[in-house]
Every structure is written in structure tokens, then in C-alpha cells.
Amino acid sequence: MSHPDPRPLQARAPGSPLAGRLGVPGDKSISHRALMFGALAVGTTEISGLLEGEDVLRTAAAMRALGAEVERVGPGAWRVSGRGVGGLVEPADVLDMGNSGTAARLLLGLLAGHPVFATMTGDASLRKRPMKRVTEPLSATGAAFWTREGGRLPLAIRGAADPLPIDYTLPVASAQVKSACLLAGLCAPGTTRVVEREPTRDHTENMLRHFGATVSVEDTAQGRLVTLEGQPELVAAPVLVPGDPSSAAFPIVSALLVPGSRVVVENIGLNPLRTGLITTLREMGAALRVENERVAGGEPVGDLVAEYTELTGVTVPPGRAPSMIDEYPVLAVAAAAARGVTRMTGLAELRVKESDRLAATFALLAANGVKATIEGDDLIVEGTAGAIPGGGTVETHMDHRIAMSALVMGLAARAPVTADDAAFIDTSFPGFATLMNGLAGTEAMAAP
Structure with missing residues (x-):
């Protein structure tokens, strides 16, 4: 290849x-999330230290395609004017996520909670990577997915018109799957709950709180339980990556x-x-x-x-x-x-x-x-x-x-x-x- x-x-x-x-x-993980949460927040988010590698630039382009205003104002300095939770618009063209598994999987979570139709692809490497691990739990919101064999890209998604909250236990430790479920839960009324048997990186939880969402984490007999109160008003907040x-x-x-x-x-x-x-x-x-x-x-x-x-x-x-x-x-x-x-x-x-x-x-x-x-x-x-x-x-x-x-x-x-x-x-x-x-x-x- x-x-x-x-x-x-x-x-x-x-x-x-x-x-x-x-x-x-x-940090690549935090850079992706800063752009996404900025797009979902009300107001203008100022980001400094953003990773300007190709993966993150794909996320910036996707947020633009979904209706957020995203502009680079200097080296590592970016400004995102968001549309509020549930306010993203249908993209006019295919979303190409390049080589980035994080961008693709988190974006599927975002799209699942919005009543839009979108298609997504990536480079030869990303098209081989499994997406079923996110499309399966995200289907519980009411979103529908059409994928290649094995749940691979390119794929099409129709987000849920009235998204339902997710209650999901992760079969494998994956911050990307956890984050996709939480992002979908933003648009759903009620409480989204994700249980992970082994703790994975918690940048999504930290940043959700930073933007004003209510997220709680507790250790239970089943594992680490992350709870998100749905339909919060996310408010723009500066992010130093x-x-x-x-x-x-x-x-x-x-x-x-x-x-x-x-x-x-x-x-x-x-x-x-x-x-x-x-x-x-x-x-x-x-x-x-x-x-x-x-x-x-x-x-x-x-x-x-x-x-x-x-x-x-x-x-x-x-x-x-x-x-x-x-x-x-x-x-x-x-x-x-x-x-x-x-x-x-x-x-x-x-x-x-x-x-x-x-x-x-x-x-x-x-x-x-x-x-x-x-x-x-x-x-x-x-x-x-x-x-x-x-x-x-x-x-x-x-x-x-x-x-x-x-x-x-x-x-x-x-x-x-x-x-x-x-x-x-x-x-x-x-x-x-x-x-x-x-x-x-x-x-x-x-x-x-």
C-alpha cells in the first residue's frame, strides 16, 4: 500500500x-476537541497552541463544512465562532478525514445527534480502520449508518431528528468511542451514560466541563461511569493547547x-x-x-x-x-x-x-x-x-x-x-x- x-x-x-x-x-487529542467544542459553543472560542498537522486541519475543514466560522489568526492561534449545541448544518460535500481516526470517530458522534445527512471518507489507511465500534453504539441515538463491509469508510450517516441518550458499556478501552457517545449525547435530552472498564484519556470530559457542560465521573463495580447531562448550553471558552x-x-x-x-x-x-x-x-x-x-x-x-x-x-x-x-x-x-x-x-x-x-x-x-x-x-x-x-x-x-x-x-x-x-x-x-x-x-x- x-x-x-x-x-x-x-x-x-x-x-x-x-x-x-x-x-x-x-496535543492532537486536545486540538481536535477544541475545534469541535468551539463549533458547538455559543460565542467565539480563542485557541492557542493548536497542532497545525494535517489531521487537525481536516477537523477544522469539517467544522467549517458544518457551518462554524473557523479562522487561523496566527501560528497555532485560531478563532472558532460556534453555532450552539444542535446547530450544525448539513455539509454540501463529502467530509474527507484524511489519516485521522480520532477526527472521523468523534465527528460521527457529533453528526449522530444532528438531523443532517453526511458522507465521510479518508485516505487508504483510514478506510481500512474499523468504524463499527462507534456506529454500533451511536445507532442507539436513532442515527442510521451505511458503510462498506466491516463497518469501514466511506460511509453515509443520517443523524437522528430526535436523538435519544445513550447508555453504553465499552467492550474495549477506547477514548474515541467514549467521546463519540458523549458528543452524540450533547444533543439528546436526559442523561447519557458511558461505562469504561479501564480508564481512557479524559480530554473530552475535561473540555466539556471547561465549556460549561455537566459531566460527572464515578467508580462503580462495572467500571468508570461517565455521566453527561444532555442539551447543555456550551459557552465559548479560551483553550490553551x-x-x-x-x-x-x-x-x-x-x-x-x-x-x-x-x-x-x-x-x-x-x-x-x-x-x-x-x-x-x-x-x-x-x-x-x-x-x-x-x-x-x-x-x-x-x-x-x-x-x-x-x-x-x-x-x-x-x-x-x-x-x-x-x-x-x-x-x-x-x-x-x-x-x-x-x-x-x-x-x-x-x-x-x-x-x-x-x-x-x-x-x-x-x-x-x-x-x-x-x-x-x-x-x-x-x-x-x-x-x-x-x-x-x-x-x-x-x-x-x-x-x-x-x-x-x-x-x-x-x-x-x-x-x-x-x-x-x-x-x-x-x-x-x-x-x-x-x-x-x-x-x-x-x-x-
Whole structure:
């Protein structure tokens, strides 16, 4: 499955430590939601620090197509004039969500509660991803869906004229499914209830409160119960988007693996449901600390300081997966450099990401001389104690996180590592290679 014009990129050991302070792009999850809630709010929402990657720009375009006024007023600075809950209009054309599973699934929740007809598609990767996990619970609102086999895009939706509230228990831990149900519930009278057996990232709940909705969370025998009072008046509120912890993972792991390095990543979101990687790296012995902790837009934020450390293998429990689901590929790179064996357990959800991320991560390791095995839904990595052979070309499968993980490995390996296509990095981390070269003080990442 190839992209029309692949852009290979190669990374090599920089020969000197990585050093410096940097900011990473805004949190992708929060950026998507800021645009969507701004479109549903009454008044004008000012957003700063928005991630201007392709995925988020697709959400901005979709909100425009649904009748909100969305304008960029400067780098990362956006203004959204909303239409109020239930006020979105029918789009005149197909909504193309590009590569973004988050945008597609959350948008289906929004549309389900509005009496509109819409069609949605995405790129080749997104058209392979399962949407049934959201269309099934959303059908309870009264919305109707027509999809390709297996519930895949392109699809058509007719939103409910009189939406009903949802009462749903998530079969798999998924913040996207939970969020889609809550977004649909905004337009329905009464109470929408979602139960999740394992807590997933709660940006939707935090931002709903920030815009004035009544959301409560309680632990029950069945799991974490999230309750939303329907048909609230959402009121425009400023949103300061923190740096994305999933993007911060790449410079942080690079600093831990390149001898002598010290890197500070500023203004990172530290939501406890997103910091599984930090917890895991600390268990591996990483010199990783947080400075300047504060709260912005309802989210905890701080600066992360990472220094070179000889890491040790650990077992990562399955319950941690939802808080670091996007970070396993780069954790596998850290595990490859560590001393001893790292076992990552309960990774079934990785099989349905932008690529089969479990298989792609295994292939990334194998291509570069690192011994690994997959047992069921577990990935076992035999560490090289800082002697990753490298020298391989990694198939990225149109997956930005596999591409960046391969390049991080190249910085720490004995021979250069090539990502067969780095074009997709721009979906989440525009300017990644330039920024990393700045820390290295040399062209450590360049076209082969």
C-alpha cells in the first residue's frame, strides 16, 4: 500500500550528545476537541497552541463544512465562532478525514445527534480502520449508518431528528468511542451514560466541563461511569493547547539513548491518563523529571527534563495500555537499547491503529538486528545494552509513529536506520527532523 511519492528519511548517530530546550506540537487529542467544542459553543472560542498537522486541519475543514466560522489568526492561534449545541448544518460535500481516526470517530458522534445527512471518507489507511465500534453504539441515538463491509469508510450517516441518550458499556478501552457517545449525547435530552472498564484519556470530559457542560465521573463495580447531562448550553471558552505527550516521547527517548544528552521539552500535557510512558521509562531507570507543573485549560502541564540513562528491561502491565497506546513503538526502541528483557503485555488494540502497529513494531526491531517475539498480544524485546545493530530499512505502512520510532532508533544504533516513507510524520509532528537536527547540532536525520 504505497503513498504516491514516498519520502525516505535516514537517521544516524549524531556523534555528540543531544542538548537544548524545545517545544513540541500541540496535543492532537486536545486540538481536535477544541475545534469541535468551539463549533458547538455559543460565542467565539480563542485557541492557542493548536497542532497545525494535517489531521487537525481536516477537523477544522469539517467544522467549517458544518457551518462554524473557523479562522487561523496566527501560528497555532485560531478563532472558532460556534453555532450552539444542535446547530450544525448539513455539509454540501463529502467530509474527507484524511489519516485521522480520532477526527472521523468523534465527528460521527457529533453528526449522530444532528438531523443532517453526511458522507465521510479518508485516505487508504483510514478506510481500512474499523468504524463499527462507534456506529454500533451511536445507532442507539436513532442515527442510521451505511458503510462498506466491516463497518469501514466511506460511509453515509443520517443523524437522528430526535436523538435519544445513550447508555453504553465499552467492550474495549477506547477514548474515541467514549467521546463519540458523549458528543452524540450533547444533543439528546436526559442523561447519557458511558461505562469504561479501564480508564481512557479524559480530554473530552475535561473540555466539556471547561465549556460549561455537566459531566460527572464515578467508580462503580462495572467500571468508570461517565455521566453527561444532555442539551447543555456550551459557552465559548479560551483553550490553551499543551504540547502533545505522544510527540514529546520521541525527543525524550532520543535523549535517554544518546550518551551524554540532556533535553528539556517544555509545556507538555501531563494528564495522568496519558503519562504511561513516563511511568514505564522511570521504572526502567530513566533520569526523567518534571519541572514547572501547572494547570492550563483544565489540563495539568509541565516541562519534562530527560538525561541519558542506561535503561533496564521491565514488564509493562496490560492495564497501562490505554495511557500509552501510541507510545509502544518508541518504547520498543528504548527497550531495544536497554539491558535485559522488556515484556509489553495486552497490546491487542495496537493491531487496529494507523497500521497493525504491533506487527510493524516487531518488523522495525527485526530489520535492525534486535531480537523480539510476539506471544498472543504481548511483545517481548531482548535488549542490546546500548548496542543496537541498526542498518535496516523500516516499512512505515503510512504510520507516522512507526516512522518517528525508526528515526529515533537510528540516532542510537551502530549503523544508520532508514524509514521508507517519512511523509506521514507531518500528520502529527510537522518539522520533526529539523527539530531533532537542532538538538543534535548536525544533520543526523536526512534523505538517504
